[in-house]
Each structure stands twice: as C-alpha cells, then as structure tokens.
Amino acid sequence: MRAVAFMNQKGGVGKTTCAVNLGAALAEARRRVLLVDMDPQANLSVHFNVDIHAIERSTYTVLRGESTAREAVLPEVRERLWVLPANIDLSGAEIELVSAVGRESLLRDVLQPFLAEEPFDFVFVDCPPSLGLLSLNALTAVEEVFIPLQTEYFALQGMTRLLEVVELIRARLNPALSVSAIIATMFDPRTNLGREVLEEIRKYFGKKVCRTIIRTNVTLAEAPSHGKTILEYAPSSRGSEDFRKLAKEILRR
Ligand SMILES: Nc1ncnc2c1ncn2[C@@H]1O[C@H](COP(=O)(O)OP(=O)(O)OP(=O)(O)O)[C@@H](O)[C@H]1O
Numbered sequence: 661m662r663a664v665a666f667m668n669q670k671g672g673v674g675k676t677t678c679a680v681n682l683g684a685a686l687a688e689a690r691r692r693v694l695l696v697d698m699d700p701q702a703n704l705s706v707h708f709n710v711d712i713h714a715i716e717r718s719t720y721t722v723l724r725g726e727s728t729a730r731e732a733v734l735p736e737v738r739e740r741l742w743v744l745p746a747n748i749d750l751s752g753a754e755i756e757l758v759s760a761v762g763r764e765s766l767l768r769d770v771l772q773p774f775l776a777e778e779p780f781d782f783v784f785v786d787c788p789p790s791l792g793l794l795s796l797n798a799l800t801a802v803e804e805v806f807i808p809l810q811t812e813y814f815a816l817q818g819m820t821r822l823l824e825v826v827e828l829i830r831a832r833l834n835p836a837l838s839v840s841a842i843i844a845t846m847f848d849p850r851t852n853l854g855r856e857v858l859e860e861i862r863k864y865f866g867k868k869v870c871r872t873i874i875r876t877n878v879t880l881a882e883a884p885s886h887g888k889t890i891l892e893y894a895p896s897s898r899g900s901e902d903f904r905k906l907a908k909e910i911l912r913r
Pocket residue numbers: 670671672673674675676677678699701703787788789845846847874875876877878880881882884
C-alpha cells in the first residue's frame with residue numbers, strides 16, 4: 661500500500677484535481693484507492709457528489725474519536741474508489757485539537773486499524789492550502805508527499821518552507837516520509853512562461869518531477885460541478901489522457 665499526501669500550502673494549484681483524478685485513473689487500472697478529504701473546503705468530497713451538509717460522519721468526527729474510520733468512509737463511491745468525506749466542521753479541528761495528546765498523529769492513529777483490515781493499494785490524503793495541524797496530520801499518516809505545482813510565476817514560492825516542514829515531521833514523527841513526486845499542473849504548452857516555469861521546476865527538483873505534465877484543460881474545471889471525475893465527465897479529453905498517463909507513471913515509480 662502506498663499512502664500519499666497531496667500538499668502545497670499555496671491555494672488553487674491542483675491538489676484536489678490531482679488527488680481525485682489520479683485516484684480515479686488508478687481505480688480504472690484496477691487498483692483499490694481510498695481518498696481522504698482533509699480540507700474543510702471539502703472539494704474532494706464534492707467531486708463525488710457527496711452531500712456535505714447531510715453527512716454525520718466525516719474526517720472531523722474520526723479525528724475527534726466520535727466515529728471510526730470504518731464508520732465514516734462512504735460505501736464504495738465508484739468501482740474500487742472509497743472516500744472519507746469532510747465538511748466545514750473540519751475547520752474547527754485546527755483549534756480544538758491543539759491540546760489533544762499526540763495531536764500531530766491523530767489521523768495516523770485512527771486510520772491504522774482500518775488500513776490493517778482493508779487491502780487498499782493507494783491512500784490519498786487531500787490537504788488544505790496551509791501548513792497547519794491538518795496538514796501535519798496528513799504528513800504523519802503517509803509515507804509519500806506529492807506536490808502539485810502550477811506552471812505559473814511564483815510556482816516555487818513557499819517550497820523552502822514546505823520542504824522544511826516535511827523534514828521536521830520526518831525527523832521527529834515519521835522517518836519513512838519523503839517527497840516522492842512533483843506534478844506540474846495547468847501547463848499551457850503555447851506560452852513561453854509555462855515552458856520557462858517548467859524548466860525552473862525541473863532545475864529545482866530534478867528527477868522528482870513527473871514526466872507526465874497535466875495540461876490546462878477546461879473539462880477538468882467543469883467536472884466537479886457535475887459531481888464527476890474527469891474519466892466519467894470527459895473520458896476522451898486531454899485531462900483524462902493526462903491523468904491516465906500519470907497513473908501509469910506513478911505505478912512504475
Ligand atoms: N489542469 C487544469 N486545467 C484547468 N483547470 C484546472 C486544472 N487543474 C485544476 N483546475 C481548476 O483550478 C482550480 C484549482 O484546482 P484545485 O481545486 O485542484 O486546486 P487545490 O490546490 O486543491 O486548491 P485549494 O488550495 O483551494 O484546495 C479548480 O477550479 C480546478 O477545477
């Protein structure tokens with residue numbers, strides 16, 4: 661099993677889009693995938709048409725110890741895809757859990773018994789755009805970090821801080837942790853800027869940068885409003901093509 665956090669404290673860089681659609685592409689490739697929504701914005705849950713106002717169990721209740729992961733994970737939302745949903749309640753967790761014992765490892769502790777019983781091939785944790793307690797919990801619960809980077813100016817802004825936090829969690833709480841993939845997103849091959857930024861990203865991260873680049877594709881932005889993954893919404897779009905290719909690459913890496 662590979663457990664991965666999709667992380668970048670910069671907002672709107674494609675974390676959720678990557679977690680959802682790479683997850684869906686891996687499920688299509690016959691892997692069993694659990695998606696954990698660790699963002700109070702709950703965009704990942706919305707991608708699957710989850711009624712976030714109606715759910716009684718969520719990442720929040722699980723972190724609070726009010727329900728188990730098994731109780732809160734929704735029944736298979738798509739073939740081989742499972743979702744632990746979130747809602748706005750999770751925004752309270754940053755503050756409420758500050759005084760909890762082992763506050764950085766709550767997610768790991770609640771997921772462990774569930775993962776021990778369920779044979780998932782991938783667990784993806786979608787993080788909020790911050791380096792707060794929710795993101796620290798994600799880093800403690802996984803072994804890999806995937807960093808989506810938008811191929812725009814300032815793509816690398818904040819990277820030093822992000823890598824420092826990963827290193828801190830590795831040293832103190834989770835020796836197995838590493839940044840294993842950088843995913844360049846929203847790439848427009850027609851612009852010089854896109855190519856320049858991609859070059860800069862490759863210089864900074866070297867081999868960690870995935871060969872597969874996620875191009876800008878409007879169907880990727882449309883799919884969530886229909887409660888669909890890109891593979892369902894526009895199966896032959898460039899978006900679907902890119903995520904299927906990325907899934908193959910991730911399976912090889
Ligand atoms: N390759 C793409 N082409 C076109 N639009 C995209 C692409 N990737 C993501 N988007 C759109 O860009 C916006 C931001 O993407 P996304 O929500 O995945 O980013 P995020 O990093 O999860 O954001 P946040 O930090 O708010 O959680 C969304 O509206 C999404 O649909």
